[in-house]
Amino acid sequence: MPRSPRILKGLRRSSILRRMAAKTEIRDLSGHVGGSATLTGWVVKNRPSGKISFFELRDGTGVCQCVVEKSESNDSLFEAARRLSQEASVEVTGAVTREERAVGGYEVRLTALTVVGASQEYPITPKPHGIDFLFKRRHLWFRAQRQWLIMRVRATIIDQIRRFFNDRGYILVDTPIFAPAAGEGSQTLFKVDYFGEPVYLAQTGQLYLEAACMAHRKVYCFGPTFRAEKSKTRRHLTEFWMVEPEIAYASLSDVIDVAEDFVCSLAERVLTDHRQELIELGRDVAQLERIRKPFYRIRYDEAAELLRGPKAKALLEKDLAAKTSRLAELDQKVAELEDRQKQGGVKQWEKDKAAAEVIDLREERSELTDQIANIPHHMKLAAEFEWGGDLGGSDETIISRLHDRPVFVSHYPKHVKAFYMREARDNAKVVENFDLLAPEGFGEVIGGSAREEDYDRLLHRIHEEGLPQEDYEWYLDLRRFGTVPHGGFGLGVERTVAWICNLKHIREAIPYPRMMGRFYP
RNA sequence: UCCCCGAUAGCUCAAUGGUAGAGCGUCCGGCUGUUAACCGGCAGGUUGUAGGUUCGAGUCCUACUCGGGGAGCCA
Known part of the structure; x- marks a missing residue:
């Protein structure tokens, strides 16, 4: 200009x-x-x-x-x-x-x-506010510096998601949001009245994408997905964004390679474009710089062993000791600050500052107390982990914290996983799937698998899960007419944003979070 | 669905079973380099709802509502 x-x-x-x-x-x-x-x-x-x-x-x-x-x-x-x-x-x-x-x-x-x-009595003052108060005013909270930073990073991550796949010859195929039946078949679907017929909000576009990838070879979909899970945790939303690539003529390790390159490209792009923003958000960028190939690749068997083994125990014991001593430190600080407030000759503003600090310390204390109370339970869960179960949240945290880069965990027991996952040909008890666990305890950001391409095995699994075959006839067609080995994965955008930005709660990673009991504004 | 925690002024929080308070915000006044500015003043309350115990309940008990964290489930 x-x-x-x-x-x-x-x-x-x-x-x-x-x-x-x-x-x-x-x-x-x-x-x-x-x-x-x-x-x-x-x-x-x-x-x-x-x-x-x-x-x-x-x-x-x-x-x-x-x-x-x-x-x-x-x-x-x-x-x-x-x-x-x-x-x-x-x-x-x-x-x-x-x-x-x-x-x-x-x-x-x-x-x-x-x-x-004009603007009179703007509710979000420069003082601290509770989380409920802020989310009821999400429409105004966007203006706050921290929220502004997060939204900018989110926009860049989304741009890089599209760029990564577009640059590599993937074709964007939009999959329907109204879906006639369960994708992965479970009770966690939102039911919608569709002119008198029941339909469901899509949990995944994967099955539709599998069909499209037989036409375009490499495809992806990217949009909102819906899960009616009644979970109230810092990693759950009922509406969230997911990108799902699907690749024809691909083995499990091919798919994992793509996921690895993909996650590296996201980290690299954000570090290039938003280093300053990340620092302002309190992100330790050195941790993000470690997101480089090769990631760790372990099997479920090894993960189970790790959980039961001495390293997991040592990690939790160390954690417990660190948190306990931090708790004592906090108590001492609070006592000191309260003493100072009682002493004479202290300026009012110094008292205020001390009082604000006490509030922060008490909050940290309350979180710490909860965490300490949970550690023995987590130790027990890990130590008594039995082959055959899915990895719990605390198990994932332990595994990710035992590694300094992201970890792929593959080959889970077949019966805890979805019907479409490819049975391992050398071990019928496991499937060729994988999860990607982000480090620092951020947990699962990707879930993926090779899909079962064999007609008979797939049909058997559909029956085994008690699914109505007629609903999946079109899906079975893909195995009747030129089936090929193929696979893909799904990456949760908000979990990724939370990880990259170091957010405690996933709900800050999306403009308008939808969760149990929250849908305003 | 289950477990734990919480709800007091617009906001963030105090208050041994015994007169409900502070700071911030609003409003008024003051201040020539401020940075969460500062100083002085006014106003602001059916302590989430409904019961119960007690001479007396913000505080103890029961139920409910709402919120937070976690389990299960998952991206």
């Missing part, structure tokens, strides 16, 4: 300049130092004083400090600035200066201010 007036020769300079000025974004302020700029945005916070007034302006691209000094000629401007309230929308014009003391490094000294929309 032309910034130099020389280029404007022959145009009506004043109107063009005005239009250009109105387009200035905070992220481009460095190019306007020494000149004037017009910004449009929202007031983050206002700090008026007797004769000088500061406020922070947010415009969606960054944050910038605005200043008005009182003078004989600017009474109305100064008064308007002094009265600005949180989240009022404004258009401002002023001189741009470099200013080390200001957020973002630049400052605008105002010559004009227009309030576009």
Whole structure:
């Protein structure tokens, strides 16, 4: 875009300049130092004083400090600035200066201010709020810096998901959201009235994708999926986004190779584009830099052994000791802070600060207490893990924490897995499936498998699971007409975002979370 | 479906079974370099709902509602 007036020769300079000025974004302020700029945005916070007034302006691209000094000629401007309230929308014009003391490094000294929309008693104040309060105001909470950062990282992850598959010749095939029957066959489906007929919200597009991959060889689908699981945990949503690639003429290890490259590409892209944002989110980026090939690949058998073995026990014991000593440390800190508050001669603001710290410490304490209480249970679950069961949440955490890079766990017992998974030809008790466990205890982000391509074995499994064969005739057709070895996986977007951004709760990783008992706004 | 924790001012939290408080936010006043600004003041309450125990319940008991964490299940 032309910034130099020389280029404007022959145009009506004043109107063009005005239009250009109105387009200035905070992220481009460095190019306007020494000149004037017009910004449009929202007031983050206002700090008026007797004769000088500061406020922070947010415009969606960054944050910038605005200043008005009182003078004989600017009474109305100064008064308007002094009265600005949180989240009022404004258009401002002023001189741009470099200013080390200001957020973002630049400052605008105002010559004009227009309030576009007033904002009274904005509910989300710069003080701490409870999680329920914030999610009831999700529509406003987006404006908070932390939520803004997360949404930007999410957008990049989604862009990279599409780019990865598009660049490698995968064809996007959209699968239906209204599905006639169970995909994976279970009670965790949302039932919808479809002109008097029952249909279900799709849990996966996989079966449809298998059909499409016989036409295009490499395909993927990407969209929302729905699970009516009554789980209230930090890793569950009832509506979440999943990307599912499906590849013809692929073995289990081919599919795992793709998953490995894919996850590496996501980490690399986010580190390139959002290093600063990740740091601001409190992400230890060194951990993300470890997301490199090769990931660990272990079998379910080995995972079971690991859980029962001395390493798992040692990990949990160490954990218990660390958490117990942290608990003692917290108690001591709380006691110290409370003593300080009681002492005389302490300023009110120091008392407030101490009180706020006590609240934080107590919260950490309460979480820690829960975790400590759970450890013996987790130890028992791990130590007594029996072949044949699925890996529980705590088991996954243990396995992932025993490795410094993501871990593929493959070859689970057949009877705990879905009917379409390919039976291992050398061991009929297991299937050729895999999960990818993210490190640092983030748990399962991918589930995938080779699909059963043999007609007779597939039909047998459908009967074994008690599924109605007539519902799966079209699916069986894929084995009747030129069946090939194939497979794919599904990656949960929100779990991935939570992992990359180091979020404790998956619900912050999606714009409008839908979970048990929460569907507003 | 099961287990644990919680609900007090708009918000975040205090309050041995004995007069319901603080900070923030709002509003008013003050302050020339602020950064969760600061200083002074006003207003703000059927302690989630319904019962019970007690001379007396925010506090103890029971049920329910809502929320949080976990189990199961899963991306």
